[in-house]
Amino acid sequence: MVAPASPAGPAEGEDLRLPEPPAVPLPRALQVLRVSQRQIQFMFRWRRELGEVFRTRGTIPGGPVVTGHPDHVRSIFTASPDLAPSLTGESPLLPIVGPNSVLTANGPRHLRQRKLLLPPFHGEAIARYAQMIADVTEREIDEWPVGKAFALAPRMQAITLDVIMSGVIGVEGRPRRGTPEHGFRMAVNYLAKASTLPIAKLAELTNLGHDEPVGLTRRGVAILDRHTYRVIAARRKAADLDERTDILSLIMRARTEEGEPLTDRELRDELLTLVLAGFETTANSLAWAWERLVRTPEAYDRLRDAVRSDDDAAAHVEATIVEAMRSRPVIPAVGRRVTVPWRLGDYTIPAGTPVIMSILLVHHREDLYPDPFAFRPERFLDRKPGTYEWIPFGGGTRRCLGAALAMAEQRVVLEAMVRRLDLEADDPAPEHAQHRNVTMIPARGARVVVRSRR
Template sequence: MAGVLTRLPTRTGPVPWYARPATGGGVDPVVPPPSEAGPFPPGTTGAAAPQHGHPNRVRQSLRIAGDLGREVFAGAELGDTFSFASLLDPRLVVMTQHPDHVRSLFTADPEVAPSLAGESPVRPVVGLSVLTAVGQQHRRRRKLMMPSFHGEAIARYREEIRDATARHLDRWTTGRAFPLAATTQAITLDVIMSGVFGIDHRADPAEARLRHVVRRTLELSTSPVARFGELLNLDREESVGPQRWVVARLDLAMYDVIARRRAAHEPGARHDILSLLLDVRDEDGAPLTDRELRNELLTLVLAGHETTANTIAWTFERLLRTPAAHDRLRDVVRSGEDPDGYVEATITESMRARPVVPLIGRRVRVPWQLGDVVAPADSRVLIGILLLHHRADLYPDPFRFAPERFLGRRPGAHEWVPFGGGTRRCLGAALAMEELRIVVPEIARRADLVVDDPAPERPVSRNVTMIPARGGRVRATSLRA
């Protein structure tokens, strides 16, 4: 792809994107100008996306790894679509933020525009699973997992969510600052462990060890060594370097759980996800291998709790820096009445302002039109969720945290996409929303929280996620039963 290098000397100005002040404008959206998008006739060419940043792939990748938000907001100054150099691909990577472009990619035939999840940096950790598989493999695995995340299954998880929330909030004390993400990770990890393994992890030593290893892995994942390990494992299917040691520890704990459960398994006797997978047989009547079980279970445990936990942490990071919104939420949940749906609006706004997964993508197998730009065949095309959620035409005054923008209004399917979309929409979206609807109001009901630093927390990257640098640090000034 050709393209003229455009340098941006201001690099989004002296104020970081996450600290930009609200302007106090309205919140009523307008419709963005339509933009044509979709497969382009074979053999044709069109304008290339303007290039942002440094032409050197290593330097550009390091800058993105160091401050993803700064880089993508700077690139967005070039228009709806731009490109950048990356270690992931010898050609320029294209990024877009227009809802029409998002629609074209979400509704495309997966054979024509397959997900980039198969090339994800999490692949060396979780292996081939429902998260990283593409095409027919993904459809098969998704169908296998779907019953565990809808309807009656969510109702079964509801009691565990409430119990885990109460159990961990009961440990809070007043006066001491702490990262809220530590509590929310403990809650959501308890929930997913219960759903996946169906045993109280506190009573089973093998699962308790696995839980400890998972928590320790997440604690280490933002260290400089871990960031180096991610770069070292780009485009690999098996881990090398420091990451290999971490994965080996996860494997030791996970395979121990699988072996114990295989030995004690009685077909049809239980309804947890591991029991369901142990009962599965392929077309030839063979059960899933230990490796296949490991990949799916590790994906569910890691991806099934960490994103939700950080969404809750981000929600209070935003609320506590927007006192009017925090006071209104607290008043609503303590009154026991929410006729306007303010809790739901607050959750929706939090996921707009701080999407935990800021980017997703497709590899277009044919030339793909994105407005006046055409991405060549076999290009990586990224959807900038963070950019889409901060479009001033969709969300006026986009840097203002304003739950009222969603009162009486549901966001468009291609305008609010924290769970992705199309056939790749997050399998655990229903469970995540159930956790948010229980945990967020319960924290607001039981605790009066303040922050020890009024400045917004800086987002940092952890693999494919964007988390608060200080874990959503809070202090409880008073607590309620």
């Protein structure tokens, strides 16, 4: 399937005479509210009414322009980073992880950090984790009640937090009480739980635009910092630092081009970035996969048959994850700010405009995915998703660093759950999407009932 071509890229000549895109005719405050509460409805309504490209007003300065066309996405993802730097430098994580981590930095600093962090996130390095992920999953599954409804998201979070602790810090299994790693795990868990409280929404808004945390977030971050620096100090003294393969030890041994090691503050920023960017996203992606599966019996039955009879199980698991991430992308949009005028189809936007690539809109195009609101893993059984048509991990030089790890985790956890459990929805009505920070999560945490366990 292909979308009709739509020219896009840095604008010159005739392009500069094209009009600017139409604007959403609502006051700014109302747009902020709608996007933070009902992003799906907002995006689909205004694409229907205004067309492929439209301008919004919200918390990002400069009137972000939204697009959901794969040609526009390609033009931005393949552009040189100085023509379209990432908007994650304006992310809600900024006050927590600071302006210099791989997520929030732009320019040479970003490239340097990314180069440093890429090797341990490579597919081959990740393959080493499969057994560890399987062990963590089995242990978790054994604890779930049978016949009683519970939310899967926090359970998935327990698994993904263990995985990230193991990969990033090198802790095998649950850390022992009293160790710096134990304190760190507790603090991350605490912050994650606190971020689900209604007051967190307020804290999120108060922190917008700040490099350092303020208010409640400041207190939470102070606790987290205390434990993070303890982990760093202990690791600096570790006798086996040179042999360790975890990411913290790796970046501790790394040197910049000037031969300098990373400072404690830099290590702390990267550590928190990886943990915060990595565990809730993956957990909620799995939660969405289950939210969809238990409400789509044909898809669930087919997957269960394939996995339990070992008949093309890997392909069915993969297709299910890809389809779940298509229909419920945990991060529903990614952004860049163009530094030169840019053509997007029938329009040109001025230099300095933020461009929001709506992952939701791209993933629900009828021309790419017929019947786009249906959950149909078989779409991906014998075709790989297109680079600019399936973008849950973003793209280009800012593509998610943890994509291989997130896919590996989802494969192992989903397959183990399908093999061992029979799950049902606790309520046939689909769960709404709830927006938290930059993520979109199932509003009731993907509640299920285990009917039987094998």
